[in-house]
Amino acid sequence: MNSINLNNFKKGIGLAGLALLALLAFAGSIALGIVHIPLRDVMDAFLANDGSREHLIVRTVRLPRAMMAVMIGGALAVAGCLMQAVSRNALAGPELFGISNGAALAAVMASFWLGSASLHVLAWSALIGAAVAGIAVFLLSSPRGRSLSLIRLVVAGATLNLLFASLTQGILILNEQSLDTMRYWLAGSLTGRDMELFGLVMPYLLAGLAGALALSGQLNVFGLGDQVARSLGQRMKAIRTACILAVVLLVGGAVALAGPIGFVGLAVPHIARLLAGSDYRWVVPYAAVLGGLLLLAADIGARFVLPGQEIPVGVVTAFLGAPLLIYLAQRKESSS
Numbered sequence: 001m002n003s004i005n006l007n008n009f010k011k012g013i014g015l016a017g018l019a020l021l022a023l024l025a026f027a028g029s030i031a032l033g034i035v036h037i038p039l040r041d042v043m044d045a046f047l048a049n050d051g052s053r054e055h056l057i058v059r060t061v062r063l064p065r066a067m068m069a070v071m072i073g074g075a076l077a078v079a080g081c082l083m084q085a086v087s088r089n090a091l092a093g094p095e096l097f098g099i100s101n102g103a104a105l106a107a108v109m110a111s112f113w114l115g116s117a118s119l120h121v122l123a124w125s126a127l128i129g130a131a132v133a134g135i136a137v138f139l140l141s142s143p144r145g146r147s148l149s150l151i152r153l154v155v156a157g158a159t160l161n162l163l164f165a166s167l168t169q170g171i172l173i174l175n176e177q178s179l180d181t182m183r184y185w186l187a188g189s190l191t192g193r194d195m196e197l198f199g200l201v202m203p204y205l206l207a208g209l210a211g212a213l214a215l216s217g218q219l220n221v222f223g224l225g226d227q228v229a230r231s232l233g234q235r236m237k238a239i240r241t242a243c244i245l246a247v248v249l250l251v252g253g254a255v256a257l258a259g260p261i262g263f264v265g266l267a268v269p270h271i272a273r274l275l276a277g278s279d280y281r282w283v284v285p286y287a288a289v290l291g292g293l294l295l296l297a298a299d300i301g302a303r304f305v306l307p308g309q310e311i312p313v314g315v316v317t318a319f320l321g322a323p324l325l326i327y328l329a330q331r332k333e334s335s336s
Contacts, residue, residue, distance in 0.1 A: 011282050014275060018289045022070065025296035029066035030058060033303055034310065064195045069299045069313075070292035071198075072190075072254045073264055075205050077291025078212045079250040080265030081272070081284050082243045085219040087154050093266035094251045097153075097244070098160035102133025103255035104186060105164045108171050119197050122185060123256035127204065130252025134244055136160060142237075153240075188261035188314020190299055201253045208249030212284055215242055219280035261314045263321025264291055270325070294320070 031042050037054045044050075045058035076094060083092040094100045106129020107122040114121060140156035168186075218239050254261065272286035298316040305311055 011276055011286075015282075015286060015289060018275075018286065018293060022289055022293040022296065025293055025300070026066050026070060029069060029296050029300055030062045032300055033057070033062060034308060060194070064193060064198055065190050065299065066296065068190055068193055068198055068257055069295045071202070071205050072258050072261065073268075073291035073293070073295025074288040075208060075250040075254045075291070076261060076265040077268035077272070077287040077294075078209060078284055079247045079254075081269045081280065081287045082212055082215070082219070082247050082250075083265070084269055085222045085280060086240055086243045088222055089154065090270070091266070092154075093263075094247070094254075095161055095262070095266075097134065097137050097157035097247065098164055099130050099133045099137070099248055099251045100255055100260050101161050101164035101168065102136075103127070103130040103252050104260050105129055105168045105171075106132070107185070107255075107259075108168050112171050119193065120200070123197055123201055126256035127201070127252045130248050130255065133160060133164065134248035134252075138241065138244055185259040187312035188259045188317070189312040190258050191310060191312075193257060197257065201256050204249045204253040204256075208246045208253065209288065211242065211246035212250070215239065215246065216280045216284040219243075219284070220278075259312075259314065261295070261317055263317050263325065264294060267321040267325050268294060 031037070031039060035054075035057060037058065041052075041054045042058055045055040049055050049059065079094050080092070083094065083096055084090055086092075087096065089096070103126035106125040109129075110121050110125035137153065137157050137160060140160075141153040221236075221239070251265075268291045269283065269287050272283045272290055275290075276282040276286040295313065295317070298320060299313045302311050302313045302316045305316065
């Protein structure tokens with residue numbers, strides 16, 4: 001076995017180990033909660049469901065919540081990988097292109113105008129807002145048919161991100177009812193989501209993940225620079241466009257389900273590269289599994305931080321992600 005095959009074998013073993021940890025966290029998410037349910041009853045909920053309160057909690061509340069945590073965490077982490085590769089910016093995340101705040105703004109506007117905070121209304125609004133934000137960033141980055149510029153891409157995304165965030169805050173300040181109904185959703189939460197809503201958004205998340213995996217081999221060329229990549233026959237504009245589309249699907253779907261959840265898309269790609277190296281063919285699947293694992297762990301923690309009360313999972317990911325990101329930045333600086 002040559003060194004390349006041995007290295008790939010080790011990475012495959014590492015990915016399998018992470019998947020096993022994620023599976024254990026998935027089981028923990030189903031078994032643990034504010035309402036104590038014995039492990040035997042948790043197993044019986046799947047093997048011998050009798051419609052009892054405990055079985056209903058396991059099957060209709062905790063199972064969908066765990067499934068959503070896996071998908072949302074993986075989607076945000078993979079979106080972060082795509083954005084960091086496309087922008088060649090290690091600090092890029094779903095917020096950089098304004099897609100996350102664009103989705104949040106659309107949801108807040110729907111709540112304000114329609115007077116409804118239905119999760120299905122928020123989900124559709126967030127998906128539409130993410131698409132509009134992604135199209136706006138793309139058009140501003142390549143005006144009047146000019147080639148897509150990396151600098152314009154970053155500037156347009158950051159500008160729209162600030163604009164969308166300001167408009168969202170403005171609506172919430174002007175309308176107290178919207179503030180009350182949207183506050184918990186905007187903090188990022190998995191509470192109260194059901195399988196019907198999950199089924200609505202799942203096709204977009206799966207399409208985004210499939211697109212990201214298909215593009216993972218192409219992401220390595222961004223590190224070479226556009227001129228070298230073009231000399232190798234790579235169609236950089238087409239690749240960037242496909243990446244932005246995948247990010248819109250991933251971030252829009254994640255925000256539609258749980259609201260804006262920060263730091264997962266920013267921090268997890270760094271951990272994935274630390275474990276898998278710089279080859280995005282491995283970084284993307286590592287990030288998908290790590291993202292799901294991180295959000296599962298954060299969601300379990302959110303149930304027990306305050307006795308008898310849950311906090312939004314977005315608050316927990318911020319507490320976990322901020323010090324981790326600081327550590328990674330200091331580690332990178334000391335090694336350079």
